[in-house]
Amino acid sequence: MSKINNSINDRIEELMLFYDIKAPTLSKKIDVSPSTIHNIIKPKKSDGTKNSPSYKVLFGILTIFDKVDANWLITGNGNMLKDNINQIEIENNECTPDNTQDKVVKDSFLEIEKLKNKIKELETDNIYLIRLLNRYIEQK
Numbered sequence: 376m377s378k379i380n381n382s383i384n385d386r387i388e389e390l391m392l393f394y395d396i397k398a399p400t401l402s403k404k405i406d407v408s409p410s411t412i413h414n415i416i417k418p419k420k421s422d423g424t425k426n427s428p429s430y431k432v433l434f435g436i437l438t439i440f441d442k443v444d445a446n447w448l449i450t451g452n453g454n455m456l457k458d459n460i461n462q463i464e465i466e467n468n469e470c471t472p473d474n475t476q477d478k479v480v481k482d483s484f485l486e487i488e489k490l491k492n493k494i495k496e497l498e499t500d501n502i503y504l505i506r507l508l509n510r511y512i513e514q515k
Contacts, residue, residue, distance in 0.1 A: 386451060386455075387412075390443060399412075407429075
């Protein structure tokens with residue numbers, strides 16, 4: 376997913392929007408108090424800061440949502456969801472049907488996988504934006 380939000384708190388909120396899950400439900404699923412999640416995604420009134428998620432919260436999110444990429448959640452790099460095909464295996468020619476394929480076929484195969492990943496990224500962005508828009512409409 377494109378880097379719409381920069382902080383880990385924003386990515387947790389983005390994840391909640393994507394999966395259409397509210398703080399109380401998420402807190403039950405990962406066995407933390409609702410205020411723990413609330414304090415991660417909502418700024419404090421006193422100074423406008425948000426609490427950092429604990430290891431337990433991060434581990435719980437990655438356990439419950441096993442399709443979420445840990446690197447994205449923690450650093451913001453990459454896509455929200457894991458890729459189906461391991462790019463390293465493709466580049467090492469371990470995934471191709473025949474290891475004797477010529478360079479053109481291998482390059483085409485890699486390009487198709489890149490396009491599939493781009494489509495998946497755009498679909499994820501679209502779902503996120505629709506849910507964000509719906510939340511905005513609900514607040515009005």
